[in-house]
Amino acid sequence: MTAEHDTRFEAMGSHVRLLIGKPTPGGPSAAAAAEQAQRFVAEFEAALSRFDPASELSALNRDPRERVPASPLLRQAVRAGLWAAELSGGLVDPTLVDGIERAGYATSRAGVRPAPLRSALAAGPERRPAAPDPAARWCRFSVDDERGEIVRPPGLRFDSGGIGKGLAADLIAASLQDYSRFVVDCGGDIRLGGREASPRTVAVEHPLSGGRPYVVSLRAGGIATSGLNVRIWRREDGTFAHHLLDPSTGEPAWTGLVGVTALGASTLEAETLSKAALLAGPERGRELLAARGGLLVHDSGRVELCGRLAAPPRVRLPRPVAAREAVPA
Amino acid sequence: MTEAARSKRRPGAAPVFWTSMALFCVLLGLLTYRFSIGQDPSGVGAEAAAPPVRKKVIVRRVVTTVVPAGAGEATSDGAAPPVTEAAAPEAEAVPVSEPVTSSS
Numbered sequence: 127m128t129a130e131h132d133t134r135f136e137a138m139g140s141h142v143r144l145l146i147g148k149p150t151p152g153g154p155s156a157a158a159a160a161e162q163a164q165r166f167v168a169e170f171e172a173a174l175s176r177f178d179p180a181s182e183l184s185a186l187n188r189d190p191r192e193r194v195p196a197s198p199l200l201r202q203a204v205r206a207g208l209w210a211a212e213l214s215g216g217l218v219d220p221t222l223v224d225g226i227e228r229a230g231y232a233t234s235r236a237g238v239r240p241a242p243l244r245s246a247l248a249a250g251p252e253r254r255p256a257a258p259d260p261a262a263r264w265c266r267f268s269v270d271d272e273r274g275e276i277v278r279p280p281g282l283r284f285d286s287g288g289i290g291k292g293l294a295a296d297l298i299a300a301s302l303q304d305y306s307r308f309v310v311d312c313g314g315d316i317r318l319g320g321r322e323a324s325p326r327t328v329a330v331e332h333p334l335s336g337g338r339p340y341v342v343s344l345r346a347g348g349i350a351t352s353g354l355n356v357r358i359w360r361r362e363d364g365t366f367a368h369h370l371l372d373p374s375t376g377e378p379a380w381t382g383l384v385g386v387t388a389l390g391a392s393t394l395e396a397e398t399l400s401k402a403a404l405l406a407g408p409e410r411g412r413e414l415l416a417a418r419g420g421l422l423v424h425d426s427g428r429v430e431l432c433g434r435l436a437a438p439p440r441v442r443l444p445r446p447v448a449a450r451e452a453v454p455a
Numbered sequence: 456m457t458e459a460a461r462s463k464r465r466p467g468a469a470p471v472f473w474t475s476m477a478l479f480c481v482l483l484g485l486l487t488y489r490f491s492i493g494q495d496p497s498g499v500g501a502e503a504a505a506p507p508v509r510k511k512v513i514v515r516r517v518v519t520t521v522v523p524a525g526a527g528e529a530t531s532d533g534a535a536p537p538v539t540e541a542a543a544p545e546a547e548a549v550p551v552s553e554p555v556t557s558s559s
Contacts, residue, residue, distance in 0.1 A: 140559040291559065313559030331557035338555065353558030387556055 130307070131156035137167045138175075138291055139236035140313025144298070147306035147320055156305060163298045163310070170294050173199050174286045176223065177234040186276060187223065187283040196276045201269045203286045204276050206293045206394055208267055213395070214402035214414075216258025216373060221267070223283035225376030229367040235357055243334060243355045243384060246366035247425050255407035256372035256379040287369070291315040292350055292397030299393075310393075315350040317393040333385035334427045340387075342435070348393035352400040353385035353423070370404060381407035384427075388420035389435075 133144040144163055146156035154162075173182045182200050196204070207220035226232075267278045278284070286293070291312040299317040302308040307320030316328055325345045329338040333355035342349060357369035372379040386404040390396030399418060403411030411422055412432050419433035430436075 143554065145554070309554050311554045311556075314555065314557040315559070316554050316556050327553050329553060329555045331555055333558055341553075342556075349556050351556045351558050356558045385558060 131160055133160040133164065135164060135167075136236075137164075138171050138294065138313060139234050140291065141311070142167055142313065143309070143311040145307075145309040145311075146302060147308060147322070149306075150304045150321075153304055159302060159305065163301065166298060166301075167294060167312075170199065170290075170297070173197065174203050174290055175234075176283075176285055176287065183284065183286060190280045192280055193270070193273070193275045193277050195274055196269075198274075201271060201274070201276060202297075203290070203293060204267060204284060205269045206289050207284060207286060208264060208269070210289045210394065210398040210401075211264040213398050214405075216262055216264065217256060217402045217405045218288050218398050219259055219264050219371075219373040220285050220288060221259075221263045221282060222371050222373060222376060223285045225371045226285065226287075226369060228376065229369075229371065229378055230359055230361050231357065231367075231369055235359070238359070240356055240358045241360045241366055243358060246354070246358055246360075246368070247384065249366060250380040253380050253382040253407070253425070255381050255410060256405035257374040259373040288401060289394055289397055292348065292393040292395075295348070295393040312393070315348070315393050315397050317348050318344050319346040330387050330421065332427070332429070333423055339429060340421060340431075342387075342389070344389075348390040348396035349387065350390070350393055350396035350400045351385060351387040352397070352404045354404075355384065370401065372405065379405050381405060381411075382425055383408060383411060383422055384425055385423035386411060386415070386420060388415055389418045389433075391418075 130145045130147050133146075135142055142164075144160045146159050149155060149159070172178065172180075175181045176183055176187070178184060182197060183203070186194050186196060186200065204220075210218045211220060263282055266282060267276070267284065269276055276284075292315045295310040295312040295315050295317040298310045298312075299308065299319055302310070303319065303321065305320050306322040307324065307326075308318070309326070310317045314331070318326065318328075323345045325343045327341045327343050328349055330340040330342060330351065331337075332339055333353035352370065354368045354370065359367055361367050367378045370379050371377060381404065383404050386400045388396045388399035388403060390399055396418070399414055399420065403414040403420065403422065406414060408422060408424065408430070412430070415422070415432035417433060419435040421435055422430040422432060424430065
């Protein structure tokens with residue numbers, strides 16, 4: 127195995143890890159690429175955090191104009207959010223800022239101890255699949271790249287939280303294509319690749335046990351996990367809430383799933399599929415993961431492999447040989 | 456048949472004895488010789504004594520799928536699954552250096 131430059135730091139309320147292999151001859155070193163990526167993550171967070179009043183995203187959400195000039199990064203984030211909403215049929219809705227704040231997630235929860243998931247599951251309401259917002263307010267957002275503007279009705283706020291880490295991983299990955307291999311891990315949303323990328327394993331954490339019961343072998347592409355176990359809290363009225371909202375109600379979704387891991391061509395796609403599947407519940411979630419593959423973790427803790435992951439590992443055996451053939455010449 | 460004729464056809468005890476001894480010694484010598492050259496004249500255990508058949512080693516290979524860049528669908532040899540299942544849900548099952556996907 128070739129040596130890789132391993133960088134870890136905290137950003138976007140999570141850990142970030144970069145594993146970067148050898149550059150092309152004459153290219154910037156892996157250490158230099160990691161430094162550049164770290165600077166980019168800092169800029170990304172500064173521009174797109176909804177918890178920072180000084181961020182460009184907060185400025186957009188406050189702006190009374192219908193057309194708001196926006197940086198390429200913010201336009202890209204909005205475009206990614208709309209793409210995720212479209213891919214998920216409105217389940218991954220980037221316009222649920224009011225609902226998430228009402229649920230109790232108005233400030234960053236980085237470093238805050240989560241409420242016990244098992245207790246939350248025991249006290250949670252009846253399980254049912256989430257559904258898109260019939261009003262589909264996200265459709266009222268658009269990006270005008272020619273003018274460098276974002277267009278939306280004033281007061282309709284955007285939240286990049288659902289897709290931010292996946293988008294960040296993909297944007298960093300785009301700058302690392304000339305390295306022999308790389309891993310970009312933004313809070314568990316992971317992108318792999320490189321010009322000589324070889325298969326490597328990614329462990330999947332179980333949201334209830336904390337164990338790692340599955341190992342996925344990937345050479346390139348994205349893998350992401352959405353779950354209830356980290357951003358979960360107890361409200362003042364004693365009920366539990368978490369950060370994955372049912373767009374049709376604006377309330378935390380309790381669908382019978384506590385975690386979903388999805389594969390995708392990009393981390394953004396994987397993250398979108400994992401969130402959509404968790405919100406859709408077991409039945410529809412299974413269908414959403416069928417094409418790319420993934421796994422569902424049910425409330426009971428049972429892990430269900432979906433799509434290409436569901437097939438048993440293939441064992442290749444040589445054809446049976448006659449005893450005579452088995453005798454060496 | 457008269458008594459005289461019956462006694463005339465019966466061989467004496469000594470020739471019978473010595474003939475039997477001679478035959479015994481010849482057969483014993485023959486068997487000893489065959490044993491000495493590694494041949495079991497009874498035929499029993501011939502298979503066991505034969506050189507063991509060398510069987511081909513059967514190698515089990517778990518084929519794991521790789522998601523290629525930009526596609527996420529094609530596989531290394533068709534539709535093999537991109538997953539291997541670890542024996543137990545232990546963190547130690549994976550090298551520390553490998554990434555972990557988790558909710559965040």
